[in-house]
Amino acid sequence: xKKTLLAPLAALTLLTGCAGGGGLGGPGFGYYSLVRPAPRAxxxxxxxxxxxxxxxxxxxxxxxxxxxENWTLNGPLLDGLSFIGxxxxxxxxxxxxxKADRKVPNxxxxxxxxxxxxxxxxxxxxxxGASTFNMTNLAPRPFLGQPGFQFDxxxxxxxxxxxxxxxxxxxxNNRFYLALFxxxxxxxxxxxxxxxxxIVQSAQLRG
Numbered sequence: 001x002k003k004t005l006l007a008p009l010a011a012l013t014l015l016t017g018c019a020g021g022g023g024l025g026g027p028g029f030g031y032y033s034l035v036r037p038a039p040r041a042x043x044x045x046x047x048x049x050x051x052x053x054x055x056x057x058x059x060x061x062x063x064x065x066x067x068x069e070n071w072t073l074n075g076p077l078l079d080g081l082s083f084i085g086x087x088x089x090x091x092x093x094x095x096x097x098x099k100a101d102r103k104v105p106n107x108x109x110x111x112x113x114x115x116x117x118x119x120x121x122x123x124x125x126x127x128x129g130a131s132t133f134n135m136t137n138l139a140p141r142p143f144l145g146q147p148g149f150q151f152d153x154x155x156x157x158x159x160x161x162x163x164x165x166x167x168x169x170x171x172x173n174n175r176f177y178l179a180l181f182x183x184x185x186x187x188x189x190x191x192x193x194x195x196x197x198x199i200v201q202s203a204q205l206r207g
Contacts, residue, residue: 032056035071041206043069046085047144047177050202053195055081063095063127079183079192081199084169086207087176093119094127102126109174113138113149120167120180121153129158143170144177144205154185164189168200179203 035055041048044067058070058080071081084093089109104123111119117138124130133155141150148170156162162185169178181196183189 032058032072039202043067043083043085045206047083048204048206049083049179049199051195052198065092065095067091068093073192073195074188079181079188081192081196082178082180082182084176084178084180089174093176094123107176109171109176111171113140113151116149116169116171116176117151117167124153124155124157128155130155131158132156141168143168143179143200144172144203146170146172146205148177162186166193166196172205177205 033056035051035057037050037052037054039048039050046067053073055071055073058072058076064070065084065087067085067087069083069085070076071083073079073081087093087107090106092104092106094104104126105119107116107119117135121133121135124133133153135151135153138149138151141148143149148168150166150168152164152166154162154164163182164185165180165182167178167180169176169180171177179196179200181189181192183192
């Protein structure tokens with residue numbers, strides 16, 4: 001969802017083909033840029049969020065979609081924060097080859113939260129090479145001032161590193177919005193979760 005929405009995907013191999021980290025993003029090419037603790041528009045300006053510590057914005061990778069943006073605190077192999085903003089009906093959450101044997105399902109505006117969770121799980125299994133993926137705590141949660149959902153998950157990526165994640169999202173006016181945090185199970189997930197929660201709570205819809 002950096003193979004990554006960054007971390008799992010550093011491994012090849014996430015929403016990328018990650019090379020190791022997790023998230024919906026993917027390893028990028030170019031330079032990282034500093035994200036300062038101040039209000040900032042993300043994912044093509046679709047959302048406004050306010051980080052309280054410095055992050056690094058990852059360069060765009062081959063597997064990133066245009067409505068995606070990826071950040072990291074400690075590097076894509078350790079943690080990643082992925083935003084998807086305003087994704088339209090029947091669009092993909094990751095770039096895929098037309099003739100690929102297995103594909104991540106496209107987003108549909110009528111998806112239920114369990115179906116969205118299953119779509120994201122398929123991303124991890126197909127794109128990030130997850131051999132195990134366990135989802136917990138799927139529940140309603142407001143996001144961007146609208147009814148949404150949250151779920152937690154843990155998985156073993158293709159690089160054999162155990163990771164954990166949390167996804168908070170909503171479908172608003174038939175468009176998909178998501179903030180997903182993914183990090184190594186040992187230390188980095190627990191260390192980064194409070195900041196992720198502050199960002200989610202600060203998120204506002206733009207436009």
